[in-house]
Amino acid sequence: MSRPAVTIGEASRATGVSEKMIRHYEAIGLLHPARQANGYRRYAEPELAALRFIRHARDLAFPLEDIRRLLALWHDRGRASAEVRRLALAHVAALEEKARVLQSVANSLKHLAAHCHGDARPDCPILDELEGRQG
Amino acid sequence: MSRPAVTIGEASRATGVSEKMIRHYEAIGLLHPARQANGYRRYAEPELAALRFIRHARDLAFPLEDIRRLLALWHDRGRASAEVRRLALAHVAALEEKARVLQSVANSLKHLAAHCHGDARPDCPILDELEGRQG
DNA sequence: TGTGGGGTCTCCCATCATGGGAGGGTCAAG
DNA sequence: CTTGACCCTCCCATGATGGGAGACCCCACA
Numbered sequence: 001m002s003r004p005a006v007t008i009g010e011a012s013r014a015t016g017v018s019e020k021m022i023r024h025y026e027a028i029g030l031l032h033p034a035r036q037a038n039g040y041r042r043y044a045e046p047e048l049a050a051l052r053f054i055r056h057a058r059d060l061a062f063p064l065e066d067i068r069r070l071l072a073l074w075h076d077r078g079r080a081s082a083e084v085r086r087l088a089l090a091h092v093a094a095l096e097e098k099a100r101v102l103q104s105v106a107n108s109l110k111h112l113a114a115h116c117h118g119d120a121r122p123d124c125p126i127l128d129e130l131e132g133r134q135g
Numbered sequence: 136m137s138r139p140a141v142t143i144g145e146a147s148r149a150t151g152v153s154e155k156m157i158r159h160y161e162a163i164g165l166l167h168p169a170r171q172a173n174g175y176r177r178y179a180e181p182e183l184a185a186l187r188f189i190r191h192a193r194d195l196a197f198p199l200e201d202i203r204r205l206l207a208l209w210h211d212r213g214r215a216s217a218e219v220r221r222l223a224l225a226h227v228a229a230l231e232e233k234a235r236v237l238q239s240v241a242n243s244l245k246h247l248a249a250h251c252h253g254d255a256r257p258d259c260p261i262l263d264e265l266e267g268r269q270g
Numbered sequence: 271t272g273t274g275g276g277g278t279c280t281c282c283c284a285t286c287a288t289g290g291g292a293g294g295g296t297c298a299a300g
Numbered sequence: 301c302t303t304g305a306c307c308c309t310c311c312c313a314t315g316a317t318g319g320g321a322g323a324c325c326c327c328a329c330a
Contacts, residue, residue, distance in 0.1 A: 007277075008278070008279095009278080018318080019278090020317070024316080024317080038278085038279090038325055038326085039278080040277085040278060040325080041278085041279095049266065049267075053267070056264065056265045056267060057265050059240075060243065060244050060265075061237070061240050064315080064316075065315095070265065073262065074262050074266065076257075077257065078257055080254065080255045080256065081253055081255075081257060081259035081261075081262075082254055084261050084262055088247065088251070088261050089245075092241045092244050092245050092248065095237045095238070095244070096237075096238065096241045099234045099235075099237040099238040099241065102196070102230045102231075102233050103231065105195055105230055106230035106231045109223055113223045116216055116219065116223070118217045118219075118220035119215065119216060119217055120215045120216075122212065122213055122215065122216060123216055124219045124220070126216075126219050127205070127208065127216075127219055130188050130195075130205065130209070131184065131187070131188055131209065132187050132188070142306075143306090143307070143308095144306065144307080153289080154307090155288070155289060155290090156288070158308095158309095159287080173297085173308090174296090174307080174308060174309095175306090175307060175308080176307085198286075198287090273328100273329090274327105275326105275327095275328095276325100277324100277325080277326085277327105278326100279323080280321105280323090280324105282319105282320090282321085283320085283321105284317100284319080285317080286314105287314100288313100288314080289314085290314105291310105291313105292309105292310090292311085292312105294307100294308080294309090295306105295307075296305100296307070296308090297304100297305090297306080297307100298303105298304095298305090299302105299303090299304090300302085300303080
């Protein structure tokens with residue numbers, strides 16, 4: 001079934017994770033590929049699965065420290081789903097907070113831009129605001 | 136009217152910009168404070184105004200390279216407001232795009248979490264999804 | 271046997287904005 | 301003269317990612 005272990009280039013193509021990142025994930029301890037005699041890394045099915053897992057988690061913007069815990073939970077056959085859910089919901093809250101902040105800043109700036117005629121004249125409420133004029 | 140130039144500590148307290156950042160802004164050429172004989176930086180009213188300007192622009196999440204151009208436009212008494220407006224609207228678009236992406240990722244994850252019972256059992260659709268099960 | 275080319279290795283540097291900290295100079299008050 | 305507050309420069313770290321140098325490995329082909 002599972003083909004023999006592959007090199008980093010093939011692992012990268014198979015999982016969509018760049019070689020740079022694969023090495024980085026190993027450096028921070030998310031991954032432990034075997035080595036062959038010449039020092040080349042070998043990726044067997046479990047390592048490829050971990051790389052896919054990491055990529056999907058990154059697609060969901062989980063920070064690598066969260067992913068470290070998710071991988072541990074994933075490997076723990078007896079884990080409680082509650083902990084995964086807690087982690088995910090905390091992450092959702094963080095993402096939504098960031099999104100809210102960005103949108104709110106965008107709204108403020110849009111408001112300013114709406115009052116800027118934006119022609120050849122130098123008058124500009126945007127610059128006035130940045131300068132800090134109180135009126 | 137304007138008090139004499141102040142040191143970096145006072146400038147920091149007066150503008151809400153950390154000393155670290157004040158020095159950094161100078162290092163990248165946003166600021167050109169004079170120095171006194173002993174090498175200490177001196178901030179007079181124009182520099183303090185620039186620091187306030189930068190802080191307000193950072194509050195609006197403008198990247199420093201944008202701020203560099205905004206400062207130039209601000210100093211250019213004859214500038215056209217159109218360019219400031221263009222810069223601001225491009226920034227708004229970038230902010231809104233980021234906010235959209237974050238919110239969309241958050242929504243995906245919320246959807247997954249909604250289907251995770253989150254109790255002591257190990258079954259977890261979140262991990263299943265990360266693992267890459269297609270159904 | 272030699273060479274070319276593609277793959278891999280490690281190590282350093284850059285991003286972006288920000289902060290921590292070391293090691294040392296300056297200055298005024300006690 | 302010491303103490304303490306302030307300032308200086310330089311290096312390092314963050315988080316995730318990529319670029320690139322210099323060297324090694326290996327296979328195929330002439």
